[in-house]
Amino acid sequence: MLFLSFPDSEPSRTPATIAASYFPVTADFFDRASYGRLRLAPRIDDAWLPMPLPSTAYDIGRDWSPRGREAYLRDALGLVAEHRPHLAGADILYLVADPTAPGVDADATKVVNLERPITVAGNELRRVVTLFEGEPPDRLVLAHETGHVLGLPDLYHRPGHPGGNWDRYVGDWDLMGSQFGMAPDLFGWHRWKLGWLDDHQVACPPVGGVTRHALRPLAAPPEPGVPPEAGDTRMVVVRTGPSEALVAEARLPIGNDRDLCTPGVLLYRVRSDVASTRGPIEVIDGRPDGSACHGRSVRPELADAPLDTGMSHHDPVSGVRFEVGEREPGGGWWLRVIRP
Known part of the structure; x- marks a missing residue:
């Protein structure tokens, strides 16, 4: 420096x-x-x-x-x-x-x-x-x-006119979207790309099946002495096209997300054919009729985006369905994925 x-x-x-x-x-x-x-x-x-x-x-x-x-x-x-x-x-x-x-x-x-x-x-x-x-x-x-x-893109939207919405794609949910966000920890997708999540921590459900995953909190530190085969799933990735995937991860108010507004299972769409500032990642609003943390959130409409126990999301394009179950022992949630 x-x-x-x-x-x-x-x-x-x-x-x-x-x-x-x-x-x-x-x-x-x-x-x-x-x-x-x-x-x-x-x-x-x-x-x-x-x-x-x-x-x-x-x-x-x-x-x-x-x-x-x-x-x-x-x-x-x-x-x-x-x-x-x-x-x-x-x-x-x-x-x-x-x-x-x-x-x-x-x-x-x-x-x-x-x-x-x-x-x-x-x-x-x-x-x-x-x-x-x-x-x-x-x-x-x-x-x-x-x-x-490190090679990460801008996740904010750059509007073409004054007063436009810079935070429309990911809101508070990643540092590359807004460094002012309430939950600025990096998405699991970024951590995987950078080698901070290992392949055994990423679940990729097969086509035409129903799978159940114990989704541990993304920000939780690794447990020392726990072998990979014991299971430490931090992210579920469902590929939905040649350049597109749906991702689920558990976000809690810990670590870099300590000021997080709404905990739960966060869903987002990743597209590798979309450029920086054009929405290579977009958070899926699990509660489209609500908003939260006005005055603190950079985009209140997405501050309550994560799903909680008993909630679900059906992707209308791919047909993939995510169902959030009870809390799992590691502090996250059980997640059921139905993939056509």
């Missing part, structure tokens, strides 16, 4: 105090989400690197012009290569701009994907996280951007 100052502003805070807004919060989030399999060990630089141009010269903004972005990265990475040779071996580079500089726009924070990898201090980088946050920064913003570094 490196810190960039500009000739048109004198930083009012030290790099260490700014870094404390991001760590250990970000590292703790991923430690819980990965069941301890991902460890973020940040190296925090202790000095400001002076950029050669004023902050207003880089055209910083959410829809950053290619000219401004290229100039910013060229100058920043040039400073890094010249003054920070100890970066060899780093996996992620966080570039933090002085939040008090007049040309810094907090809405511009993003991961820059490089068309061609660059070598900095002998280390090849394909992505760079550029942080332009104010003080304090947006909640869990660095965890969201780190999710992009």
